Amino acid sequence: MGPKTIYDKLFDRHVAVEKDDDRHIIHEVSSPQAFAGLEAQGRSVRRPDLTLATSDHNVPTTPRPRRMKEPTARLQVQTLERNVKAHGIQYLGLNSKAQGIVHVIGPELGFTLPGTTLVCGDSHTSTHGAFGALAFGIGTSEVEHVLATQTVSTSKWKNVRVWVEGALCNGVGSKDLMLYIINKIGTAGGTGAAVEFAGPTIESLSMEARMSLCNMTIEAGARAGIIAPDDVTFEYIKGRPLAPDASVWDEAVHTWRRLKSDPEARFDQEIKIDATDVTPTVTWGTSPEHAVHVGGLVPHPESFREESKQLNCKQALQYMGLEAGTRMTDIPIDKVFIGSCTNARLEDLRSAANILRGRKISPNIKAALAVPGSGIVKQQAESEGLDRVFINAGFEWREPGCSLCIGLNEDQLNPYERSASTSNRNFENRQGTAGRTHLMSPAMAAAAAVQGKITDVRDFHCEKIEASVPLSYPDNLDDDSRFDEPEESSQTSDRVVETVNKVFRSVEGYVAIMDRANVDTDCILPKQFCTTIVRTGLRDGLFHNLRWSPEGKPEPSFVLNQKPYDKASVLLCTKPNFGCGSSREHAVWALVDFGITCVLAPSFADIFFNNSFQNGLLPGIVNNETISAVEIHAQAGRKIKVDLESQSIFDDNGAKIGSFEVDQHRKQRLLEGLDEISTALLLENRIAQHESQRKTKWPWLDTCVTTGWGKLLGQGKSRLPSVRQEPELNW
Numbered sequence: 001m002g003p004k005t006i007y008d009k010l011f012d013r014h015v016a017v018e019k020d021d022d023r024h025i026i027h028e029v030s031s032p033q034a035f036a037g038l039e040a041q042g043r044s045v046r047r048p049d050l051t052l053a054t055s056d057h058n059v060p061t062t063p064r065p066r067r068m069k070e071p072t073a074r075l076q077v078q079t080l081e082r083n084v085k086a087h088g089i090q091y092l093g094l095n096s097k098a099q100g101i102v103h104v105i106g107p108e109l110g111f112t113l114p115g116t117t118l119v120c121g122d123s124h125t126s127t128h129g130a131f132g133a134l135a136f137g138i139g140t141s142e143v144e145h146v147l148a149t150q151t152v153s154t155s156k157w158k159n160v161r162v163w164v165e166g167a168l169c170n171g172v173g174s175k176d177l178m179l180y181i182i183n184k185i186g187t188a189g190g191t192g193a194a195v196e197f198a199g200p201t202i203e204s205l206s207m208e209a210r211m212s213l214c215n216m217t218i219e220a221g222a223r224a225g226i227i228a229p230d231d232v233t234f235e236y237i238k239g240r241p242l243a244p245d246a247s248v249w250d251e252a253v254h255t256w257r258r259l260k261s262d263p264e265a266r267f268d269q270e271i272k273i274d275a276t277d278v279t280p281t282v283t284w285g286t287s288p289e290h291a292v293h294v295g296g297l298v299p300h301p302e303s304f305r306e307e308s309k310q311l312n313c314k315q316a317l318q319y320m321g322l323e324a325g326t327r328m329t330d331i332p333i334d335k336v337f338i339g340s341c342t343n344a345r346l347e348d349l350r351s352a353a354n355i356l357r358g359r360k361i362s363p364n365i366k367a368a369l370a371v372p373g374s375g376i377v378k379q380q381a382e383s384e385g386l387d388r389v390f391i392n393a394g395f396e397w398r399e400p401g402c403s404l405c406i407g408l409n410e411d412q413l414n415p416y417e418r419s420a421s422t423s424n425r426n427f428e429n430r431q432g433t434a435g436r437t438h439l440m441s442p443a444m445a446a447a448a449a450v451q452g453k454i455t456d457v458r459d460f461h462c463e464k465i466e467a468s469v470p471l472s473y474p475d476n477l478d479d480d481s482r483f484d485e486p487e488e489s490s491q492t493s494d495r496v497v498e499t500v501n502k503v504f505r506s507v508e509g510y511v512a513i514m515d516r517a518n519v520d521t522d523c524i525l526p527k528q529f530c531t532t533i534v535r536t537g538l539r540d541g542l543f544h545n546l547r548w549s550p551e552g553k554p555e556p557s558f559v560l561n562q563k564p565y566d567k568a569s570v571l572l573c574t575k576p577n578f579g580c581g582s583s584r585e586h587a588v589w590a591l592v593d594f595g596i597t598c599v600l601a602p603s604f605a606d607i608f609f610n611n612s613f614q615n616g617l618l619p620g621i622v623n624n625e626t627i628s629a630v631e632i633h634a635q636a637g638r639k640i641k642v643d644l645e646s647q648s649i650f651d652d653n654g655a656k657i658g659s660f661e662v663d664q665h666r667k668q669r670l671l672e673g674l675d676e677i678s679t680a681l682l683l684e685n686r687i688a689q690h691e692s693q694r695k696t697k698w699p700w701l702d703t704c705v706t707t708g709w710g711k712l713l714g715q716g717k718s719r720l721p722s723v724r725q726e727p728e729l730n731w
């Protein structure tokens with residue numbers, strides 16, 4: 001046994017049959033089809049006690065209405081409520097004061113712990129890695145797998161370490177650091193890897209800053225971000241409602257302290273960052289890697305060496321309505337959003353409030369939203385008077401939820417509006433059709449609100465006011481009064497059994513070409529189509545914003561609107577990193593629903609790649625030679641045949657024109673259409689044995705959740721410990 005990285009250790013301690021899972025968080029968008037699948041097979045949730053649910057993505061952030069207006073979003077929330085009730089899962093719904101964004105509530109309740117595995121049908125699950133947990137986003141099929149088996153099937157990833165040294169300058173925070181890192185390594189830089197953040201700078205960061213950093217590792221394409229737990233971590237966790245209590249605390253900390261990479265451990269890649277080089281950083285384009293120093297200029301396409309990046313830059317400038325060479329600080333802003341799972345925690349709100357105190361937002365700003373990440377964050381911010389600071393400056397102070405980060409509710413950008421946003425994705429149409437997003441830190445967004453344009457926060461003089469009020473926990477956590485009773489609806493098919501085709505052997509048909517790098521899942525299927533509880537009916541949503549004009553007319557220049565490609569069954573993406581961003585399996589369902597069962601590309605983002613195999617869609621990895629050969633046939637409107645068994649591509653005369661790569665294990669699964677859940681369930685004895693061993697080894701793991709909820713729900717007033725003062729333990 002040689003030296004190991006923290007990721008190796010986390011991986012090894014969780015291998016049961018495939019990979020056991022300690023914690024599972026679910027939300028309304030990625031879980032309905034998973035529960036429907038489970039029920040269709042007559043299966044139950046294996047560990048409801050280790051599952052936590054909330055509604056966050058599509059909920060209104062205006063004062064909570066009794067009834068959500070938008071019917072499909074309402075049905076999603078109602079479906080989750082029905083499912084949690086049926087399976088006995090703890091749910092923080094719209095009426096709960098502890099409701100909030102999945103990645104905010106997990107850590108703040110102490111549900112997220114070092115050494116655990118934690119999964120969620122959401123790409124930003126990487127956030128929880130800040131605690132030394134192995135936390136990663138999964139698709140809906142995998143959510144079903146976890147619900148049924150409390151295991152998840154995963155291969156071993158690469159080890160990458162980002163080592164950060166030097167002090168961050170005034171006005172620079174972990175958001176700037178992460179945008180800087182993504183700009184350096186690119187949105188595919190971490191593909192297939194667990195990225196460990198280490199070094200003196202990381203050790204000096206607060207837990208909230210560490211969470212923002214790990215949150216955005218998915219934007220660098222990584223499967224997970226990890227930070228070794230230390231005293232900062234333990235102090236944050238101690239006394240949280242679902243954390244180990246005093247009787248097992250020392251034992252837990254003793255175990256957690258060993259969770260770090262051995263000094264001699266080898267990494268597949270090491271990246272060194274000097275934190276003193278990092279300045280306030282802002283994005284100019286449509287990918288998180290399109291980031292630049294706030295004092296910099298919008299880049300020229302020619303400044304990129306690679307041809308795919310030049311093209312990407314041109315497309316981004318056009319979408320963003322920006323001229324190369326424009327000073328970043330000359331870019332006017334229409335709307336400001338301080339929120340999301342990246343930057344809607346207390347420290348984020350405090351740092352924005354420090355800028356806003358005694359100032360007003362510019363009259364140019366059409367709307368400025370402050371959306372706390374959870375009810376607990378909101379209540380604490382209010383007790384510190386931060387709500388007054390935001391409101392006096394001209395901000396709207398909202399209820400918790402994902403809000404303008406994804407625009408699944410009414411919080412959206414109108415076409416061509418430009419936002420200063422503390423969220424994590426600046427993809428085309430992300431915050432609203434034709435909306436333009438500039439990502440930045442909370443302090444920078446506040447400064448942009450005041451100036452009405454992108455501004456260097458360091459030009460602002462402000463007094464940093466430290467929080468003095470201890471964190472308090474809301475009364476009446478129990479969410480007994482459910483949001484609304486499910487009603488009869490046209491989309492009642494959560495009861496309908498949808499058969500998922502898991503088999504792929506070969507496909508014959510026309511090939512549509514896409515000439516874009518980093519095609520994200522927001523582009524493949526925009527968010528408005530994700531408020532569904534079924535897997536079908538998504539074909540019209542496929543590439544919606546490229547395919548249809550704002551008036552709903554087909555865009556004649558888009559390939560899927562041209563004959564014969566409107567009948568394409570293969571998509572050839574000539575540039576890398578297809579399917580990056582969100583974990584929405586809806587993107588794969590939309591492709592399949594359209595009739596595309598094979599995507600060929602030089603590389604794929606990991607979660608999309610996994611989701612494809614779950615739905616009988618082949619993601620074939622092709623080299624330049626094969627791309628050119630397939631392109632010729634595609635352009636000539638000739639059919640090709642993609643054959644999985646031989647990993648070959650043939651023309652319409654049966655002559656081989658290329659080949660593709662595919663992992664052998666997954667290939668077999670596709671050829672046979674294996675139901676992985678049944679296979680895993682056959683190993684019940686091993687799963688049970690592993691669970692019982694774990695109980696003996698880490699006695700706090702399961703019990704702290706059960707007793708924690710028991711205490712919380714049975715107890716009237718409880719208090720969260722202060723992160724700055726001695727924790728109070730009277731929950």
Ligand SMILES: CC(C)[C@H](C(=O)O)[C@@H](O)C(=O)O
Binds near residue numbers: 029123406582585
């Ligand atoms: C809806 C959900 C599946 C998605 C994700 O995985 O990230 C969302 O949170 C997002 O940010 O796009």
Ligand code: SF4
Binds near residue numbers: 124340342402
């Ligand atoms: S990225 Fe946005 S939409 Fe996704 S979980 Fe975070 S806040 Fe919600």
